[in-house]
Amino acid sequence: MRGRTILGAAIALFAGAVAWGQGATPPDRWWNPDEGRTFPATLDYADATGTLRLLLDNGPMETKGHPFFTALGPNGRACVTCHQPADAMSLSAASVAAQWAKNGAKDPLFAAGDGSNCPSLPQEERASHSLLIDHGLIRIARPWPPKNVTPDFRLEVVRDPSTCNLDPKHGLASSQPHISVFRRPRPVANFKYIEAMGFAYDPKAGMPLPLDPETGKPVSGNLMADGRVPSLTAQMRDAAGTHLAFLKNMDAADIARVLDFERRLYVAQQTDRLGGALDGDGAKGGPRLLQVSAPGRLGSQGTPVWSEFEAWEKAAPAVKAGWTPEVRAFRASVARGARVFREKTFLISDTAGINSPIGFGNPVRNSCVFCHNMSYMGMDVAPGQVDLGTTNKPFADPLAHLPLFRVTCTGRPHPHYGRTILTHDPGYALTTGRCADVGRITLQTLRGLSGRAPYFSNGSAKDLRGVVDYYERRYNIGYTEQEKQDLVNLMRAL
Amino acid sequence: MIRVAILLAAVAANGGAAVRYIGCPVYRDTDNGRKSGCWLVEDEASGVRYDVTAAPTKPDWNHAVLVEGVQSAAAGDPCGGTVLEPARVSVLEEGCTRHMLAAEGYQGRRFALPERNVRPLYEERKRPDRPFADGRFTIPFDYQSRFITYQLSDYYLDATINYALDVQPAGIEVTGFADVRKVEVSGRTIAEPASLARERAELVRNALIMRGIAADRITVRVGRGGAPFVPAAFDGLAAPAARRVDIRIVPELSEARRGTP
Secondary structure: OOHHHHHHHHHHHHHOOOOOOOOOOOOOOOOOOOOOOEEOOEEEEEOOOEEEEEEEOOOOEEOOOOOOOOOOOOOOOOHHHHOEHHHOOEOOHHHHHHHHHHHHHHOHHHOHHHHOOOOOOOOOOHHHHHHHHHHOOEEEEEEOOOOOOOOOEEEEEEEOOOOHHHOOOOOOOOOOOEEEEEEOOOOOOOHHHHOOOOOOEEOOOOEEOOEOOOOOOEOOOOOOOOOOOOOHHHHHHHHHHHOOOOOOOOOHHHHHHHHHHHHHEEEEEEEEOOOEEOOOOOOOOOHHHHHHOOOOOEHHHOOOOOHHHHHHHHOOHHHHHOOOHHHHHHHHHHHHHHHHHHHOOEEEOOOEOOOEOOOOOEOEEEOHHHOOOEOOOOOOOOOOEEOOOOOEOOOOOOOOOOOEEEEEEOOOOEOOOEOEEEEOOOEOHHHHOOHHHOOEEEOOOOOOHHHOOOEOOOOOEOOHHHHHHHHHHHHOOOOOHHHHHHHHHHHHOO | OEEOOOEEEEEOOOOOEEEEEEEOEEEEOOOOOOOOOEEEEEEOOOOEEEEOOOOOOOOEOOEEEEEEEEEOHHHOOOOOOEEEEEEEEEEEEEEOOOOEEOOOOOOOOOOOOOOOOOOOOOOOOOOOOOOOOOEEEEEEOOOOOOOOOOOOHHHHHHHHHHHHHHOOOEEEEEEEEOOOOOEEEOOEEEOOOOHHHHHHHHHHHHHHHHOOOOHHHEEEEEOOOOOOOOHHHHOOOOHHHHOEEEEEEEEOOOHHHHOOO
16 A cells, blocks of 8 residues: 555544543543543554554553643643654644644644744634644744854755744844744654663764763763754753743753653554554564663664564464465565665765765665664664755755755865755754754654654655655665565554 | 875885875775775876775765775775775865766675774673773874774774773873875875864864863873874874874873882
8 A cells, every 4th residue: 555545544543542441432642731641551542554552661650740741831732742642752744633623723732932834923824834734843943053153154044935034033134043944743752762872982973972961971862853952851941941832941850750751651563454463473563672672782783673573574384374465465565674674775875974974985885774773773873963865955855835045154065065055954053053964864763653644854755655755766776666665564564 | 395106115014015196086886785885096197996995984976085005916806996905095175076887797895894893882891901001092094184984093092992991090191193294196285284183182182081081181292203002003004104193091000100200
């Protein structure tokens, strides 16, 4: 099945959670702040391709009064507003559209500060929230230039359908200049892996891992699309001050409770409607493996990435004979997809974070696991800021709904683009102020994908097939149709 | 100004002739697994196309490179060029027209993890035996660069930092070097700025501090000439040895210190 039907299917599945108590009315998929639900130890939700499972270590947990689930500021939002359990602790565009249909602008999700294209727009109109409703994008306003940084590039607005970058109050020329970029919320789960430090160095920076200024300790560098904060604690403060409009710092007790919850939570796809149990017949899909495994391991020197599905490849004929044709076909496809992911090499070129400045060469031949190299999670064991081109021209697809900026490098030119770059989101460069970092985005986790379309930091791939197709265009990989479908099936099984 | 012949008269320990030249790299896509591609750079003066794939830093097909290496007859011809091994490549700002060759029957090299690689934090690491000796380390750099090269400089940096962490308290002397001699290579006059020596040393100092070494234990100096503490970091190549940082780590409880009045 082509993934393009996924979005529609997701909306259709909004009827409710699965696996709730028999006979009881399942609670709404959407978690509103301050509901006071119990977060169970195991929580399943139907999604576009099967069932998503969340596991909470030492659960269940009462959410009444818990700061992750409580509206901390005047806009009525809580962390859970944009990190919904049914959406793999992210936020799918389908969920957003459903909330708009249900509540319109009065839903706290559509708060003016970042739930609209710009706070200056008329907030009751749908068009003012189009980037969130249609693309699942939250407005991220970053001060420009960054605090305590002298950038080596200039920023100009080429066009801005959001209106916010040219807005007299919120734009780049305002009294407090900010750049507005629009990004997908990242999943708040599986942090054991996201925070893991496999090596003491960041080869992309040629230096030891960055230090958290609060603790003086090294951090993984894998938080936030633009790496603007180094730790979950700092992320919480950042989010409380921006997304929740909660201007006072969270107190230490609140931070500790949120950290405790986030670090106990695991999410992954558990069943597939075609392939059945993803941990069936010897396979190790689902979140249980994440819960019990050691993080930060390099797949090439240990457990190969996505070898969770190897058992389906090696299953005895007698075992396979018990599978329906649909199950057999899907499982074979997922196992092939894992091999394609690891073994199908292609030429990676002009990609900052890979082809520069490390010394791998430009181009370099490698496969998806070159970057997605962490066992069980497919993240980068090293901090993973890479410019795939999803936000930079000429590689980015036409994205007429997003602002476009012209970056002019005032020091050394960019190693691959030269002195002038057109970008929808300068990414990591908004933190470092370096022209060489324009368009570099921290790699995302690959778990629970079916529950949280669209994909890439700017939501430019509306489904999993869109992700594969983008890579095909960007790197001229030469995937066969079968390989593309196998990769889609692999990703929907994660 | 010192004139350097295109083909140096020096003969390396393995019997091959040493070369130092600037040229535009060409990529040969041998499609033989990850990192299997070949890098070829022709020396315009001699017309010889060298295979520089063995260099830790690989070329960028948009930029000229400074090649330093020794011809290796024993390495065969996996890529369609005279193999330089050992070899060093430094990517220059000078532009080149990108060009890619098909495999044309060449197999390239199957990737093998280089011996000089940093081990993960989750692996047990052997600690130095007591009494702690003075430690001497060298970190090599590419031409005009203060970037810690992957699977070369990072290996030596990691060894330096681990030793410094293991033998604390210790005094640490970090000495930076730059190759400031003006030399002519392939019709260009090249030399590193003197300031690069201190920048390299400061970079190493910062790396030590980031890994937990107290700043007040570290002194930074600029050096000139002399042999590196760890010649093996250069695999016998002479010119790259002028671009380095030497680190001396003197444990306060070392045998050497005890004997010092």
